[in-house]
Amino acid sequence: MDLQENKKVNVVLGPSFFLRFSIALIVLIALFYILAPTYISFKVSIIKPILAFFYGAKTPPYIRSIPAYRGVSLPFVCFFSLIAASLHLQTIKTFLQSKWKLLIVSILCILTYEIVSIVIEIVSRGFIGYYVTTLLLSVSSILIALTLWFLLFPALKEYFQ
Numbered sequence: 001m002d003l004q005e006n007k008k009v010n011v012v013l014g015p016s017f018f019l020r021f022s023i024a025l026i027v028l029i030a031l032f033y034i035l036a037p038t039y040i041s042f043k044v045s046i047i048k049p050i051l052a053f054f055y056g057a058k059t060p061p062y063i064r065s066i067p068a069y070r071g072v073s074l075p076f077v078c079f080f081s082l083i084a085a086s087l088h089l090q091t092i093k094t095f096l097q098s099k100w101k102l103l104i105v106s107i108l109c110i111l112t113y114e115i116v117s118i119v120i121e122i123v124s125r126g127f128i129g130y131y132v133t134t135l136l137l138s139v140s141s142i143l144i145a146l147t148l149w150f151l152l153f154p155a156l157k158e159y160f161q
Contacts, residue, residue, distance in 0.1 A: 011086040011153050021085035028080055032072040039073065043115060050119050074138075075110045078145035086153055099152055106148040113144055 011017070032039065083103075087095055096103075117136040124133060150156055 011156055013156075017085050021081050024081040024084035025077065028077045028084075029072055032077055036072060043118065046115055047118055047122075050115070051122060054119075054123050073110070073114060074141040075113065075145045076107075078142055079106065079110060079148055082145065082149040083152065086149070102152055106152065109148060110144060113141070117141070 117133070117140075120129075120136060121133040124130075
């Protein structure tokens with residue numbers, strides 16, 4: 001058996017996958033909702049210096065209380081739910097040993113994506129900016145999670161050929 005084959009983690013898309021995905025999704029939404037104030041503060045601490053570049057001494061329009069649901073990160077919730085549904089007790093160790101670098105890069109990509117989306121939301125004004133922001137913060141946030149999931153589990157391409 002080839003070393004690459006040994007480190008390959010297969011994903012079985014069946015009823016148990018969707019059940020595990022649903023449970024993980026509910027648990028992670030609840031967890032993110034609880035941690036929302038901390039996560040929002042973290043993102044705001046990164047976004048403030050970026051907005052200072054665009055606004056200078058003027059007050060940026062984000063100064064208001066941010067609702068807790070904004071701390072529920074759709075890309076993170078979807079991404080980690082997909083990973084949790086994809087792994088079994090037997091495959092977790094193999095996955096973490098072989099994919100930990102890609103997992104960290106994926107987490108950083110999602111965080112960067114969220115920050116860029118929020119900056120675009122705050123900076124953009126007008127008709128087109130509204131639709132771009134809506135696309136970035138809704139459909140695209142799910143697509144980035146799915147894309148990164150596909151990169152972590154190359155065996156998934158067998159299902160879609």
